[in-house]
């Protein structure tokens with residue numbers, strides 16, 4: 001199994017156009033001595049996310065950046081899945097914020113949906129974040145990883161930190177939302193924790209497979 005993984009070294013493109021994600025992905029890569037450059041720094045175009053799954057969309061973004069740059073590329077496709085909304089916004093999590101990227105409005109839309117669903121659903125406020133990570137090399141080699149974090153949706157949103165839907169999401173076992181946590185707390189990586197956010201959990205698997213990390 002381990003033989004099929006490829007070691008990442010040298011330069012890597014972080015294939016996202018989301019500043020919040022970029023900061024998290026840079027932070028996650030920082031201990032491994034790779035030279036991370038962003039898709040924006042290289043002026044790479046934003047590909048259309050036409051996949052039917054998070055993993056497919058992560059591949060589309062990573063492969064597009066690897067092909068355009070000639071470098072290995074690292075992409076994340078992620079979303080918030082709300083049980084009472086049948087898994088929405090799911091693949092459309094970014095699109096719910098509209099072209100203005102108004103995440104306050106997007107969170108309000110989730111809350112409205114919960115109010116409409118209220119009569120019928122027992123676990124009304126349950127939700128999870130999911131992150132599909134893909135590392136793609138220009139020769140076509142791919143590595144895929146996934147991480148999930150379950151939690152509860154709060155209203156009103158709390159905390160100025162993070163990005164996107166963070167102020168509305170309180171991970172299980174914690175009394176603060178991701179919006180009330182520092183980046184390090186949200187990642188919850190060892191020795192602080194055993195991986196907390198969806199992105200950190202997926203990244204730990206990536207780091208063990210491709211960056212020589214050992215998390216015991």
Ligand SMILES: O=P(O)(O)OP(=O)(O)OP(=O)(O)OC[C@H]1O[C@@H](n2cnc3c(O)ncnc32)[C@H](O)[C@@H]1O
Pocket residue numbers: 015016017018021049061076077078079080093094095097129162163164165166178197199
């Ligand atoms: O595609 P790229 O360029 O990476 O940037 P994006 O913002 O469009 O990213 P996605 O297509 O993966 O959409 C993910 C959505 O889920 C939200 N999201 C993902 N991870 C999150 C996190 O850790 N905290 C809060 N919101 C998150 C994020 O705000 C986006 O709206």
Ligand SMILES: [Mg+2]
Pocket residue numbers: 049094
């Ligand atoms: Mg996107």
